Amino acid sequence: MSEDSDFREVEQLIKSFIEEARLELRQRWEKWTIDLSQNEIHEVVGALLARQVTLARQMAQCPTIWNGHIAPIILRAMADVFISLTWVLKDPLERSRKFVLYGLGQAVLQFEHRKAQIADREPTGEEKMLIEASEAWINSQRFSFLTDVNVGSWSGISTRQMAEEAGCLDFYNYVYNPFSACVHSMWHHVARYNLRQCANPLHQYHQVPEDPDFPIDPYNFYLSAKYLEKTFHAFDEKFSIKVDAPSAYEHLCEGLDKLSKSQNEELAMPAESNPSEPETT
Numbered sequence: 001m002s003e004d005s006d007f008r009e010v011e012q013l014i015k016s017f018i019e020e021a022r023l024e025l026r027q028r029w030e031k032w033t034i035d036l037s038q039n040e041i042h043e044v045v046g047a048l049l050a051r052q053v054t055l056a057r058q059m060a061q062c063p064t065i066w067n068g069h070i071a072p073i074i075l076r077a078m079a080d081v082f083i084s085l086t087w088v089l090k091d092p093l094e095r096s097r098k099f100v101l102y103g104l105g106q107a108v109l110q111f112e113h114r115k116a117q118i119a120d121r122e123p124t125g126e127e128k129m130l131i132e133a134s135e136a137w138i139n140s141q142r143f144s145f146l147t148d149v150n151v152g153s154w155s156g157i158s159t160r161q162m163a164e165e166a167g168c169l170d171f172y173n174y175v176y177n178p179f180s181a182c183v184h185s186m187w188h189h190v191a192r193y194n195l196r197q198c199a200n201p202l203h204q205y206h207q208v209p210e211d212p213d214f215p216i217d218p219y220n221f222y223l224s225a226k227y228l229e230k231t232f233h234a235f236d237e238k239f240s241i242k243v244d245a246p247s248a249y250e251h252l253c254e255g256l257d258k259l260s261k262s263q264n265e266e267l268a269m270p271a272e273s274n275p276s277e278p279e280t281t
């Protein structure tokens with residue numbers, strides 16, 4: 001993907017994808033009948049849907065991160081959103097409340113830590129502003145079910161169990177779990193992405209550290225669009241919602257197909273040698 005014309009086509013794909021993803025989100029919100037007596041469901045589900053659009057958009061806007069060093073960090077975050085959302089949708093009222101309670105508990109903890117850190121001195125102007133803003137946000141949470149803050153795990157179970165209960169264990173095994181290696185910089189990631197064999201045969205083929213560049217791979221963009229589509233689909237199915245907006249994901253697939261066909265036609269041209277990424281699961 002080095003030709004100028006290809007790049008312009010990808011730019012156009014990115015632009016349309018973002019516009020369509022945002023339109024899809026807006027239409028879903030407009031078509032959803034809001035019940036203010038259960039507002040926590042609407043705010044939690046709405047926020048998670050919007051978060052997924054944000055993550056997919058950020059991926060779309062940054063082709064320089066479409067590689068195995070960074071893209072999996074975003075994709076793993078999207079997998080988290082998908083698993084949380086599908087788990088919440090199985091029992092929306094109770095689980096939305098759990099989601100809010102846990103997040104608020106964490107916010108209160110951070111607030112207390114920050115206060116303790118400066119307990120024996122005058123806070124700076126900036127610290128004072130931060131503390132007041134945190135306190136104001138916590139106090140602005142007016143859900144009627146809030147009686148106490150909970151500082152345990154938000155769902156009370158592991159992500160794997162959540163995925164199992166939500167019926168998406170495959171997604172956990174084949175998406176969430178493999179991408180965790182990159183997120184946590186584990187051995188099976190860093191050994192493949194940040195080591196190469198030493199060229200000196202006297203060194204017994206040990207490995208040496210490196211920070212390799214990889215070519216831009218639009219497959220990462222495609223994956224983020226696919227996870228967004230799965231998230232929208234889970235929402236539509238639960239609340240029987242059908243939007244008229246075109247599918248950002250389907251349009252992107254068509255665009256990428258066209259692009260790869262035009263690239264194949266140019267294959268007669270000798271390609272420059274590019275470093276390639278290690279194979280991943």
Ligand SMILES: [Zn+2]
Pocket residue numbers: 198199200203206208
């Ligand atoms: Zn060496």
